[in-house]
Amino acid sequence: MHGADAEQASAPSRSAPGRRAEFERAQRRRSTLLATASTAVLLGLIIWQVPKLSGWQRVRKSFFDRKTFSDAFDPVLHAFWLDVKIFLVCAPLIILFGMLIALSRSVRSPLLFPLRMAATLYVDIVRGVPIILWLYLIGFGGAGLMNVREVGFGPIKIGTYLFLGGVALVVTYSAYVAEVFRAGIEGVHESQRSGARSLGLSTWHTNRHVVLPQAVRRVIPPLMNDFISLQKDVALVSVLGPIEALRRADVLQDKLFNFTPFVVAAVLFLCVSIPLTRTADYLLAKERRTMSGTAVR
Amino acid sequence: MMKLQYQHVHKAFGEKTVLDGIDLNVGVGGAIALIGASGSGKSTLLRCTNLLEPIDDGAILLDGDDITEPGRDADPIRRRIGMVFQSFNLFPHMNVLSNVTLSPRKVLGKSKAEANDAAMAMLTRFGLADKAGDYPDRLSGGQQQRVAIVRALQMNPEVMLLDEITSALDPELVGEVLNVVRDLRADGMTMIIATHEMSFAREIADTVCFLKNGVIAEQGPPQQIFSAPTHPDTRDFLARVIASGRL
Numbered sequence: 382m383h384g385a386d387a388e389q390a391s392a393p394s395r396s397a398p399g400r401r402a403e404f405e406r407a408q409r410r411r412s413t414l415l416a417t418a419s420t421a422v423l424l425g426l427i428i429w430q431v432p433k434l435s436g437w438q439r440v441r442k443s444f445f446d447r448k449t450f451s452d453a454f455d456p457v458l459h460a461f462w463l464d465v466k467i468f469l470v471c472a473p474l475i476i477l478f479g480m481l482i483a484l485s486r487s488v489r490s491p492l493l494f495p496l497r498m499a500a501t502l503y504v505d506i507v508r509g510v511p512i513i514l515w516l517y518l519i520g521f522g523g524a525g526l527m528n529v530r531e532v533g534f535g536p537i538k539i540g541t542y543l544f545l546g547g548v549a550l551v552v553t554y555s556a557y558v559a560e561v562f563r564a565g566i567e568g569v570h571e572s573q574r575s576g577a578r579s580l581g582l583s584t585w586h587t588n589r590h591v592v593l594p595q596a597v598r599r600v601i602p603p604l605m606n607d608f609i610s611l612q613k614d615v616a617l618v619s620v621l622g623p624i625e626a627l628r629r630a631d632v633l634q635d636k637l638f639n640f641t642p643f644v645v646a647a648v649l650f651l652c653v654s655i656p657l658t659r660t661a662d663y664l665l666a667k668e669r670r671t672m673s674g675t676a677v678r
Numbered sequence: 679m680m681k682l683q684y685q686h687v688h689k690a691f692g693e694k695t696v697l698d699g700i701d702l703n704v705g706v707g708g709a710i711a712l713i714g715a716s717g718s719g720k721s722t723l724l725r726c727t728n729l730l731e732p733i734d735d736g737a738i739l740l741d742g743d744d745i746t747e748p749g750r751d752a753d754p755i756r757r758r759i760g761m762v763f764q765s766f767n768l769f770p771h772m773n774v775l776s777n778v779t780l781s782p783r784k785v786l787g788k789s790k791a792e793a794n795d796a797a798m799a800m801l802t803r804f805g806l807a808d809k810a811g812d813y814p815d816r817l818s819g820g821q822q823q824r825v826a827i828v829r830a831l832q833m834n835p836e837v838m839l840l841d842e843i844t845s846a847l848d849p850e851l852v853g854e855v856l857n858v859v860r861d862l863r864a865d866g867m868t869m870i871i872a873t874h875e876m877s878f879a880r881e882i883a884d885t886v887c888f889l890k891n892g893v894i895a896e897q898g899p900p901q902q903i904f905s906a907p908t909h910p911d912t913r914d915f916l917a918r919v920i921a922s923g924r925l
């Protein structure tokens with residue numbers, strides 16, 4: 382039985398690729414058809430049934446009000462720009478500090494033991510407390526401690542709640558990102574290190590040319606996931622007061638007695654996070670393909 | 679003239695003693711075959727020689743010079759000893775040419791052009807010139823192992839350590855890799871070869887060492903070891919190898 386299978390598999394057959402392609406085409410056609418049909422039926426059911434639900438009109442009025450949506454869109458979009466700016470400033474700093482913390486945790490020199498211990502402690506403590514609590518601690522605590530508001534350069538004012546909120550995000554996310562980097566470094570197989578060292582390459586050259594390039598490659602997809610979370614968590618800064626999208630929506634909601642502004646904010650966050658998520662998935666799938674040759678269906 | 683001398687080499691991993699007093703001399707241009715059951719310490723002996731593992735006691739001398747002296751810088755010594763491993767450890771993120779030229783450039787300080795020329799010459803010699811731009815995962819196992827050998831040879835090592843370099847290969851790919859080893863032998867390279875390929879050991883080695891319980895239980899020229907082993911454990915081992923059809 383087994384022998385026959387092997388023979389068949391290895392027998393060079395000219396017609397096989399053509400037949401196979403045809404079969405797969407038919408298979409794909411069938412799948413597309415099925416998927417379209419089931420989606421259409423489900424959508425139809427929702428459109429047909431949901432408006433009949435007793436609370437629907439009220440939900441529609443307070444969450445999906447067209448007029449409120451267009452009135453709220455501009456101010457919320459404007460405030461959303463602040464979320465984007467916080468993200469763009471914090472993300473590179475988080476990568477930098479995350480990498481430094483990860484490297485500190487990997488040092489083996491006894492001289493640097495305190496550094497390693499401090500980094501480990503830092504990661505444990507930061508990750509053990511909810512992010513929002515860190516925002517309160519660093520934001521309100523920091524503001525009380527520094528008692529300065531306007532010192533700084535350009536638009537960056539040390540002591541403002543916005544600045545402290547950014548600090549809190551960098552402090553917390555660096556710890557999470559450091560763990561991702563560390564996993565990437567440790568995930569590079571020991572045989573790669575042996576291979577490099579056996580050629581006489583120094584520790585530094587081994588890290589620089591063999592270990593880190595492979596670690597960074599592996600780390601990109603999980604890192605993307607952390608930054609998708611960050612992109613949403615910038616809204617947490619609003620607990621300290623800065624008027625970003627969530628805060629603006631909250632204010633509008635108070636004024637208009639309508640929840641639609643929150644939906645506007647949600648839509649804006651989705652506009653950024655969905656493309657990011659898709660990219661991360663794509664990178665992850667690509668990584669898996671290159672690591673294991675071909676994907677098994 | 680001795681290239682390598684092992685003197686009462688001891689090595690343990692935790693409680694487990696793997697090398698329990700290895701004594702062995704390897705002459706210049708000699709070819710030693712290490713045979714023995716799985717787990718008998720062949721890889722460990724080779725890794726210790728290349729200083730990838732520190733030994734606990736005894737000494738290993740290269741050209742009469744103790745390379746296992748504690749605290750000694752390992753990098754200059756590793757340059758003189760090439761090693762090829764059982765599982766391919768080419769660098770997957772670099773193409774063949776970069777794999778092969780990395781250490782000549784970074785360690786020997788060769789220019790890129792110089793390193794490339796030398797690498798291409800040797801890749802051509804071993805029939806790999808058209809693979810220079812490919813990444814390792816595009817190569818067959820046999821090609822990968824030949825590239826790994828070329829990579830080690832680019833450092834102009836004085837000794838080559840080959841650790842079961844064919845055992846992860848499909849049978850039809852073994853021949854092309856062994857041909858490269860025959861070439862090295864013809865060039866007079868000093869080699870230590872851990873292998874399960876008994877017929878190859880018989881052909882290529884001038885001395886065969888049988889490892890058991892952390893010591894070399896028997897050593898001698900291949901004709902003697904394979905035809906008239908004196909140690910009962912050697913006889914046992916060879917009988918089992920023959921029974922499994924690997925001789």
Ligand SMILES: Nc1ncnc2c1ncn2[C@@H]1O[C@H](COP(=O)(O)OP(=O)(O)OP(=O)(O)O)[C@@H](O)[C@H]1O
Nearest residue numbers: 691696714715716717718719720721722723842872
């Ligand atoms: N890094 C390590 N830590 C702990 N034990 C180890 C380590 N490396 C090897 N060993 C143990 O040492 C013993 C010898 O291993 P070694 O790899 O040298 O054997 P081998 O003769 O090369 O076997 P094989 O033919 O399977 O390659 C084994 O029992 C193994 O489990």
Ligand SMILES: [Mg+2]
Nearest residue numbers: 720721764842
């Ligand atoms: Mg081994």
